[in-house]
Ligand SMILES: C[S@@+](CC[C@H](N)C(=O)[O-])C[C@H]1O[C@@H](n2cnc3c(N)ncnc32)[C@H](O)[C@@H]1O
């Protein structure tokens with residue numbers, strides 16, 4: 001089996017729980033301990049004895065990796081540098097909440113080898129940030145963006161969310177303009193999803209919030225018009241980048257590459273085997289340190305399932321899928337073409353502008 005080239009680390013700590021978020025996170029510092037960092041490092045050590053690991057991308061997500069203190073980051077990232085061969089590393093991503101990074105931490109991350117910072121701005125409108133329950137203001141997010149630049153980061157992503165309750169398309173346009181003015185290398189623009197088991201979902205089902213497909217389409221269309229016109233190409237439904245600044249880590253997922261995930265709730269996929277760590281930080285640490293494994297779920301995919309999944313992801317990207325790979329789905333492809341959702345060009349199928357608005361329905365055909 002080829003070496004695993006893509007590693008994900010789940011750092012579950014957040015300053016506050018955002019009411020729309022369904023990632024596995026915990027608030028407070030009870031488990032933000034050296035014991036947890038030791039568990040992560042131990043899990044990596046064990047993985048390198050089981051798998052051939054030669055990282056080309058590393059992604060620190062969460063949660064909020066930037067919630068770790070400088071001493072903890074030095075311990076963890078320094079510890080990884082000692083345990084992994086990073087000679088082939090092309091990208092080291094790190095997610096940050098604007099409230100949790102000041103100049104010393106930014107400089108430290110840069111010096112430890114992080115190459116790409118992803119800043120969770122969500123909106124440049126203070127009223128909407130309040131609606132989203134964010135712990136930072138727009139001004140604080142802007143200051144953090146400049147702090148990251150000054151620390152030497154030449155590859156920055158800004159995360160934004162649209163279709164937020166109370167948000168108008170004009171507000172969204174203003175947020176896009178402000179983002180463009182800052183000239184990040186990459187923008188991730190997500191349509192708010194009402195995830196089950198979140199406060200937002202309860203408020204939706206309780207009638208306080210309302211979903212409006214037509215309004216969502218207006219936000220999507222505005223984004224797809226404004227960002228590409230300003231020089232950020234839409235290379236995946238929710239992701240826009242300057243030429244050559246696409247996220248290599250995410251592109252690897254969308255290509256169907258194998259990856260190893262470390263930390264509570266993290267998934268790994270190796271060939272047809274997929275497993276997930278237990279989504280409980282204290283239990284994760286205990287089990288890794290005492291038994292060496294912390295799996296809570298595993299499945300064995302069929303080759304057809306794995307291929308279908310990969311094609312569903314690939315179809316969301318601007319590269320689309322080679323026609324030859326779609327032979328088992330010929331009838332569906334013809335139907336999507338007739339509906340104007342897919343177009344064939346140069347032997348590849350890609351979503352049309354209309355298809356991008358219905359990407360999930362197209363992807364469903366494969367899974
Ligand atoms: C795992 S979060 C990490 C970022 C960091 N914790 C923060 O919030 O600043 C990654 C991104 O997912 C997006 N996100 C989280 N929950 C979402 C939801 N329910 N709908 C759409 N986007 C969401 C946000 O844009 C967020 O910045």
Ligand code: SF4
Nearest residue numbers: 014017018021062063
């Ligand atoms: S959106 Fe980010 S900061 Fe908010 S709870 Fe989710 S992971 Fe934490």
